[in-house]
Amino acid sequence: MQPDVQVSRKSRFSVVVRGIALTLAMTLGAATPAFAQYPDKPVTLIVPYPPGGGTDVIARIVQDKLRAQLGQPIIIENRGGAAGVIGTELAAKAQPDGYTVLFTLSSHTINPAIYKKLRFNTEKDFDPVSMVASLPQILVAHPSLPANNVKELIAMAKAKPDSLSYASVGNGSPGHIAGEMFKLKTGTQMTHVPYKGGGPAVSDVLGNQVPLLWVSIPAAAQFVKQGKLKALAVSTVKRSALFPDVPTVQESGIADFEVDSWYAMFVPANTPKPVVERLQKAIAEVVKQPDIKEKLLAQGAEAVGSDSAGLGAVVKRELPKWAKLVNDAKITTE
Structure with a gap:
């Protein structure tokens, strides 16, 4: 009788093992397709x-x-x-x-x-x-602004503190940071005008409601090319390949200036x-x-x-x- 008992125990053990294996396979099988099919909707x-x-x-x-x-x-x-x-x-x-x-x-x-x-x-x-x-932030101005480069802008800002304002796509944007870094490193005072995005900011500078704008290049590129805005500088340590004639802020005399x-x-x-x-x-x-x-x-x-x-x-x-x-x-x- 003893051999039959051993066979019975082995059989029951095999059934349990197969059950565990089947459950695990079903679980993995259910999970894997979900990942494999991603994405299956917009x-x-x-x-x-x-x-x-x-x-x-x-x-x-x-x-x-x-x-x-x-x-x-x-x-x-x-x-x-x-x-x-x-x-x-x-x-x-x-x-x-x-x-x-x-x-x-x-x-x-x-x-x-x-x-x-x-x-x-x-x-x-x-x-x-x-x-x-x-990409860099770019400092652009309405064509009517007398300053044509960073040095002239600094001189203009220091001659009449708080007379200038600059736009950005909002508080905390890279343009805002670039503008405040510019003020901090040059000792100038300008008023920050935050917008809800690059589109509205560019629109108001085009309309000369705000004379200056720090913004990502894509938002201003076409208007610079059309002469509707003039570019004064870019914020990175290297010049922009799109505007190779526009100097960096560092090249314009402001050390350790970089906003990428x-x-x-x-x-x-x-x-x-x-x-x-x-x-x-x-x-x-x-x-x-x-x-x-x-x-x-x-x-x-x-x-x-x-x-x-x-x-x-x-x-x-x-x-x-x-x-x-x-x-x-x-x-x-x-």
Whole structure:
């Protein structure tokens, strides 16, 4: 009888093992296709700025090629206001499923120093996906402004303190930071006029309601080329390939001046890693295509692909950098 008991025990054990294996296989089988099929519906890019600004322009340049890579429509949803805060908060609260993606500007790392009561955490509430493009801020003026270069602008500002004002796409935007850094390093006084995006800001400078503007090159490029705005300087350490005759601020005599704007994609925190990787690989394929590089270059931007870790490192590095500048320049949202 003993051998039969042993056989019975072995049989029961085999049944249990097979049951566990089957359950595990079913579980994995249910999970894997969900990731493998992503995306199976349209993906929304939240652009936290109005249409016509630099962020919107760059997002629309990559829109069609990203659609081709993902095999689903890419819907751009403009949610402007408060230098990107309104749209960013909306993205932070979205479902972490990869169907809501934040396409934003480098104000993402500036806003935490400007706005003390943000209802989201820049690092904890977002997972980085990829850098997309990088470009300078450009200082442009209405053609009627007497100053034709940075030195003349400084002289003009010092001769009549607080007589000049400059526009930006909003408090905490790279243009705002560039303008305040300019004031801090030159000892000049100018009034900051924040807008809800590049489109409205450019429009008012074109109408000479505000004489100066710090903005991402895509928002102002066509008007500079048409002579409707004059370019005085760019904010990076290297000149813009689109405007090689426009000097940098450093070349104009202001040491250690650099504000490098970037555009990047983020998703709500806890988005499944395979989904993040799918998005990252898709945008990496997009930005290396020659026609996309050409279109970005036509806007004064350089195509930049990165992995999630690389973008995360940029965020971690810039948060304290801009916090110090905001403190030193005593920048407020008032």
